[in-house]
Amino acid sequence: MGLFIQMEWKQMLRSRWMQLVALLFVVIFAAISLIQQMALPVDGFTRQMASFLNLLLFLLPLFTLTIGSMSVASDIESGWYALLKTYPMSIFGYLWSKYVAIVASFLLILLLAFGIVLTISGITGQMQLPVVFIVLSLFMVVIFSALAVCCGVLAKNRLHALSLSLVVWALCLLLFSYVLMALGTVVSGTMLKYVTIVMIHLNPAEWLRFGYFMFSGQTTVLGPAYYGFTEFYSSFFGYFLFVVLSGLWVVLPLSIANWILSKKGRDV
């Protein structure tokens, strides 16, 4: 399996897509860190911080989902997966290897991008890379790579995988929120609060956004309506639960992918 992971990783790094994504990330992160030199020296959830967070939330899941899912769909579409089945490797072994390769590739991109940010920060003397952003990015790659594998397995071909990924991305980043906001116009504030709390757990993008507020100690940004909820997650048990639920966001998509692939295994 180790050899397969290494091979997959090499293939991902050689992919033009991946190289373009790496370039894009480096340029964007460098630009942000330069722009942030103009930001006012104020702690807390400022507009600059919000922009940085949104950029991460927009871009990282988008590229992880599309590239990861297309990589898996490509294996199935091209017959590479059918060939692999002749080798003594389980379905889960294959999925796990793909997952690790995707995660490792994106972590390498992040390493490159954060390296650029820190270098620029060092030269300009303005330290603008909070540790919580690094941790959040790691969580994002780990969770959305699992979802990407699931999307790839669900798709019939690469184009299908791309469209599926975009749907998942749009749902997580935009549509769920708009549905909730629309719901707020017909239900009471208390009901809206409860539905929002449920949706935070069901939407990985919101889950990670909430994680940012939690780990940066800025849960007060979310307003007093969520006092009880944020107090619970700010405890030791809350942190533990956050890690466990984040783990579930990895295990569940991979398990579903495993189940789907073993069900349609005879056909591919």
Add this chain to the structure above:
Amino acid sequence: MKIRFLFVFFLSLISFTSIAHADTLQQQIDKTPAGGTLTLFDRDYMETAVIKKPITIVGGEKTVLMSDSEKPVLTIENTQQVTLKGLRFLQSTSAVAVKKSKKITLDQLEMVQMFSGVQVYDSEQVMIKGLTLRGLDGQYASKGYGLAVYRSEQVTLQNNNVTLVQDAYYLEKTKDVIVKNNVATESRYGLHFMYADGIKAENNTLQRNVTGIMLMLAKNATLRHNTISIQWDWNSSGFTLYNAENIVAEHNIFSGNRTAILSQTLKNATIRKNVFSSNQTAIEFTASDEDNVVTDNDFVGNILNIRSDGSDSKIHHNYYDDYDGTDLDEDGMGDTKYVALQSFGQWMVREPAYQYFIESPSVVLLNRMDQQTNKVEQNQLVDDTPVIKPTSNFSERQNTIHIVSLLFGLLMLGGAIYLWRKGVRIG
């Protein structure tokens, strides 16, 4: 004979001194003639005392006043021209109470681990300056007020520093009050005015309180040159102006607050020449009066600049860093109006549960759409004359090389490039 005389003299001197030294604080006060000055010994006084005559009491270098009573350590009542200077109070319920008195000066008092500091009732011409007070740790409910003034006139609070109390400076039913160059931190309210008339709050620094200045049912107030930063807790705000009228807030700096100015049923207020930077919401109006004016302010890096529940105010000639208009005629003002109105901002005012979505990716897109559709807005939260350049100078940063960051960055960069090259290598 001479030696015997000297011996007797010194003996009597020592005995006299030790007797005086053993006097209680009250006895010392009583022995001092009206208008006289009493300098306290360098010792601990564990008692309470009442002052009923004009007197100046000065603390020694090591004088400490404290009491385990519920009463204040010193009570000044029904008198005038009393000055307390350089006294140190420790671990007591309350330090000084001033009742029905005139021309009282409290100068350079120090209070440590106190439930509350000074209370002034029904008095006139009171000056409290250079006082430092550190309250207790714990919940606000278990703390008292720092400096509290009730039903008094011509009160000046100046150069005081109060921390860890419920309300640092509390003024109720006061008239002609000047509060300047004070510091209030880590308290519930920095300055709290109730039913006050004729207030001047200038050059105060209010930081990390729940609310910087709370103005309730007050009128004729000037809040000027104050620095209000990091009021960042649940429901926090820089200023809360509730049911207040004839208020001028000018030349203040609001930075990093949950809401810089939170107003409800505010009448005839002028908010001008302030700097609002990196606040979650700069100004929030609820049930606002049409005569409230927001002018010549700088709005920089706030998530929401101005929001309201739909009530209107006059907004003009401000600088907004998110204004995307042009100034083709170069008159210093934008050619198109600035619309601060955002649907999401209004939703948050009406339903607090919406706050979860603040500046989320979906809301950012929504706001962009709003900016296009709200261009037809004519009245509500519209600035017809937005200025192009800020009036304040924001370029105070100095750049120096950060070695640790640079080394880590280069290490990460080198590591990433090495791994990538190794990864793509064939074989």
